[in-house]
Amino acid sequence: MIELNNIEKYHPAKGIKHYVLRHVSASIASGEFVSVMGPSGAGKSTLLNILGMLEEPTYGTYHFMGEDITSMNERKRIELYRNHIGFVFQAYHLIDEMTVQENIEAPLIYKKIVASERKSRVADLLDRFNMVAKKDLFPSQLSGGQQQLVGIARALVAEPSLILADEPTGNLQSAQAAEIMSLFRKLNREEGITIVQVTHSEKNAQYGNRILTIEDGVVRTDTPVAGQL
């Protein structure tokens, strides 16, 4: 599904190239659940942003579902967002002025899906996540874990094939974090959604089936998870 070939990313700072990523090559197959780990500033988030087409690599090629992303125009990229990729953020990033229901519905509106289908899909997700009672609340009225559930519901509603999650449990207590992680695993196993998450936590990484470790912009290790939780 994802082919990274010799990706480099640097920020020019006062004439010196400040490397974030160096010679990163990796391939992620459909249906994998990959955790990207590494110390702060190693380039994990940048890698995720590149995967999510939010940032462009300085060098190297990136093929997503067989298509070369680096030579793609904005319109095409937006089509990809809409149809194949869902994002989950550490700080949830729900839109404060929208209710739970509206937040989940938003991606469908931009996909120009008709109202009746939007309603049924949102209702379905609310039901699955046990949030029907909270559908008319605003994000500020929810707990962190609940907000993240909404965030995941929003990512799922467009039925993506890939979910990119940047420290999805970073702001959560461990009980809530475990809940989110098992949800991810369930999605991965039962619906075959490919998941790439960035995490600090060794424990959370165990929910996936492969761990990429990045240090100083270089992929150090690439190991499968032995005894998956």
Place this chain on the structure above:
Amino acid sequence: MFRLNFRIAVRNLLKNKAYAAINIAGLSLGLTAFILLLLYMNHERSYDEWSPGLENVYQVRERHDFSSPDNQERWQDFVDSRAAALLGSKVPSITYATRVDNNWDNEASSVRPERGEPQLVKGLLDADENFFRVFPYVFVWGDPVSALKKPGTVVLKQATALRLFGTDRVLGKTVRLFRWRTDPGQALTVTGVIKEPKGPQSLAMSGILRTGNRDKDPDRPAASTYCAVYVRTRPAADTSALAKTVSRVYLEHRKWLFAARKISWKAYRAKGNYAGMKLLPLKQVHANPPFGENWLEKLKPLLVISVFLFLISVINFVNLATAQSVQRAKEVGVKKVLGVYRRQLVLQFLLEAGLQAFLALFVCIALVELLLPAFNAHFGVSLTFWHHPDIASLCLQLLLAFVLVSLLAGLYPALVLANYDPVRVLKGSYEHGLKGLRLRNALVIFQFVISVSFIIAMGVMQMQMNFMTHRNLGFEKAHLINLRTNYSEDFAERLRRIPGVESVSTTTQVLGNTFNVPEEITYKGRKINLSTVTVSMDALSALKVRAVSGRLFSPNFKQDTINSVVINEQAAKLIGPNPVGQAYDVLSEKEKNTFRIIGVIADYHYDGFDKPVLPTVYKVTALGGTSSTNNLLLRIAAGNQQAVLARVAAEWKRMYPDFPVRYFPVADAFEQVMQADIRLKNLTAVFSVLSVVLSLLGLFALSTFTARRRTREIAVRKVLGATDLQIVSMLNRSFVVLIIAANLVAWPVAYLLMARWLSGYAYRIDVPLFPFAAATVLSVLVCLLTVSIQAGRAAQADPVKALKYE
């Protein structure tokens, strides 16, 4: 999607109520000024549109140099009455031409209905038989063809008929018309009543008479009478061919007249004279007055002021929206990741600006309704909003204004917001508040340049007003009454007998009604141009003007009725030192008159302060011709002025029962002269207060956002040991720098503007320093105050809370 965006916009407004209120209030104020002006301009543009038949009506303009205020050649509406017959007969495409009185000073005549008291009616114009063939007025009673068939007839407007008779069924009734005090009067039969047309008219009249005086042109070629002439052409006449024919016919006529008078046409042309005649479509008459500025030019200062006010409110909007954009950054980031196009985001934020502009429009319409009565009173118009005659085009204009406001105010913030980089926003680094900081600063400076300039202008104007109202006019304006009639010795004598009347005199030069006759004198071989004013013996002493040297006129000196003159200081300057006792000559073709100067008086003001006092000669004698105008000056003893005036009026009524008395205190004339200036000053005051308030509101909101954006910085500084005061002054610093920069720009701008404004006055103050200093101090102080409110709150906030979430 529209519905969702709309909901987001509404929720955002509700969340930031203060911000929304400031934006909407600001925009609606700016819009109100704009729309009031729009209404006024619509009104001015709608002159003479009351009938489609007016398309073929033209006013005749003749180019000549008399009766113009500056003795220059101008295209005047005061034309030789022969033009009507000439154009009517010689120009084939002209079907009818009519002669009408000019209605310059809106002089009132006295009209006495069959039963009842005489009433003063303004705008009764004498015309010839063709008037209603040219002007398609709608008759309520009577008909346009026969109404003016015979001399001695009158057609009244409905309102005039109601005023005189109490009903408009007045056909066949007679009125007597008196043009002046001693006029024996003329009986006129009412032969028609016309409807008041919709919309303003350049030919303002209350009724059309046919006395017979306008029917004929003088027989002798050397004599001419002057009046206004209007013509009607065939529909769809070729205008350029028409213009050529009119010009040719007129020149032939002038040459024929010259030949008949045995004057050389060539010599006349050689002197640089230029004769011409043209037709001006009636629709353009109002916008092209023969002299002076047209309405658009008069409106310009107001237009500029309201555009500035409008800009200030738009700037507020832009500033607040960009400053507030920090709050919306996350929404933009998330939406971009969800796959929203930039274009859609721009549209969304434009929609939000549009929503606020729409609310502002409603507030503005309410404000306009509220302000219209005052506005109408101020400008002497009767504008309406809901009952606007052309409501459809007004709505279209409003719609355009709305779109303009939305785009001006919304486009830049929308672009800024839509350009946010999702990666950086979603990482949580919201330091994007810095984006557009330079522009925001520039806009704040611009706003305050306008506000400070307004304050300075207001100050300078106030000082000039004080200067003018407290200036010594050179004569005593209190207890001086001007009866609007000419001087006659026996009536004056009767008035003098009334106790409390100190003197009765006449002059052609007094505040409120001045008429100077230019004259060239020869003094010791030098030619000097002066104005001549004919006065009665005690006029100068009645005005209580001050003699600088020599004496004023006195009945004790026989010589004063023969060839004595008094001059003013301006004239003395031209004549030379020690003029008293000197003699000068006035040469005419036939004779030489010698006058002796008996005194010099201090200049006194007889006109606005924008006009200088002219070098003037005052004389009592009839030598060299006299002039007169309707000024009968009464000096009344102090105290009980009303009782004395009542007796004067009673005496008048006994003598002249057919003509109501008219008088005004000269002090009122002074008020009137000042009126235009006072208006402009009051308007500037209102606008400067508004602009300052708006700018401060903007500053207040901006400082709120700044304080919010720097919450963490403030918290860190507090933890490091900064006092509240230090933090307040830190937040103030950046704003005060802006205000000072604005002052630096405003000073020269205001100086130039005010120097130019003052140069319009012949009597003026130097541009004073005080308003400049005051404006600077004031603007810095209110800025400190405004910012400190928010800064104080930010400084007192608990730093722990701000630092908890990282």
